[in-house]
Amino acid sequence: MNLPTSPASLSVVLAAAMALAVPADMAAAPTAVAAAPAADGPTEFTVDTTSDAADADPSDGLCLTASGACSLRAAVMAANARQGSTITLPPGRYRLTVPPDPGKIIGDHPDPATGDLNIAVPTTIRGSGARTTVIDANHLDRAFRMQADTRLSDLTITGGVAKERELPVTDTGGGGIANGHHMTLRRVAVTGNSAGYGGGIFNIPGSHLDLIDSTVSGNVAGEAGGIRFDDSGTVTNSTVAGNRVTNPGDRPGSLAGYGGGIDIRGRGPVVILNSTIVGNSSSDGGGGVNIAPAYLDSLPYPIPDVVDLPLGRLTLRNSVVAGNTVDGKGADCKKAFATITSEGHNIDGDGSCRLTAAGDLPSRTPLIGPLADNGGPTDTAALLPGSPALDAAAGCPATDQRGVARPQGAACDIGAYESTS
Secondary structure, three states: OOOOOOHHHHHHHHHHHHHHHOOHHHHOOHHHOOOOOOOOOOOEEEOOOOOOOOOOOOOOOOOOOOOOOOOHHHHHHHHOOOOOEEEEOOOEEEEOOOOOOHHHOEOOEOOOOOOOEEEOOOEEEEOOOOOOEEEEOOOOOOOEEEOOOEEEEEEEEEOOEOOOOOOOHHHHEOOOEEEOOEEEEEEEEEEOOEEEEOOOEEEOOOOEEEEEOOEEEOOEEEEOOOEEEOOEEEEEOOEEEOOEEOOOOOOOOOOOOEOOOEEEOOOOEEEEEOOEEEOOEEOEOOOOEEEOHHHHHHOOOOOOOOOOOOOEEEEEEOOEEEOOEEOOEEOOEEEOOEEEEEOOOOEEOOOOOOOOOOOOEEOOOOOEEEEEOOOOOOOEEEEOOOOOOOOOOOOOOOEOOOOOEOOOOOOOOOOOOOOOO
16 A cells, blocks of 8 residues: 555545635536646655556556555556656565566567566666565566666566567567666675576666676576676676576577676776676686677687777776686686776786786685675675785775775775675
8 A cells, every 4th residue: 555645645635635626617517527647757656565566557657556556567667657756665575477578569668567677767766675675577577677777776686587589689688687778786686687698787888887785696698697788887896706608598699608797898998896706607708707899709710818909998996806717717807809907906816807007916816705695785705814805905995895894904805895804
């Protein structure tokens, strides 16, 4: 049931007040009783059911299903009729249950009442914590398609599957999220999703992703197991772990198998700060990070790894890239016609990222534990005693991914985790 301050309740009060103010002769006219006026300004919707019912009237800007509840799907549909709305999600598992209907897709305009959740205007979605607020796509479709600027916080996205059933083919990208604009994820877990491209997140050309205090883990794809960047983005105080690429996977075409953790295909800058990229795997390219704009790594002749052409740009600072593999062998980074620039204080487990700035520790074992609940809103990989990452960073954010203050020792630690021991 909607809260007393919900748009639906307010509309009833306003309608009653207007009825009292209308002259008697007008009250008798057929036009006196009208539907609630369409809303066009921002508002806040508080979801009050975990059901996946559609909005009864997507054009009125009110979050109301046929039963009078406010579901997540109805809130998204109502927000699309407004500008700048916020959706608040209490603790719960919000499972999508309505399969996509390809017959209702017109170009790049899918049916909002079926399949994934389609955000068409700038929208903010706030959960109650990634461990308690879960959006589960239920293996029916991806979870979200972002067609406008969005901000998501304090929730988990899981169970998404992007299949080759829609046109254009890029719709096979983004098992958890397909992002086409500026998206910010803060204290979000993207885990257990699959796709042809970008098992967790696929960012198309012209988009930008800011990933902050978040975890992308356990996602699978034919290319870009965790995150695919086709433009620019930042990864700050975040963990990308345990994602994998399968070849050929379910990605159409012959180019597959690249970028277990992060795959960068655009020419915009991607910056990774105080983050941990560990335990990812692929069948080709870089197990941790692969950067090759316009698929230049798929040319029929080899490209010397020493060739630095600024078609693709990756910057690393205070980050760990280690324990990533290609076909079972160590392969943290791979680049082609791109530059990997270090701003210092990074650990590269096998030396393949070719880091040479002050404070860099190439070919070093970071001594990191498995992905686990180490406190904080999302899972992290803790630094073990004796880790070379301890007190080895500089210029860190004020807190780590868990919200622990930095530094805890003489200096802050490399990666997303600040040790307190």
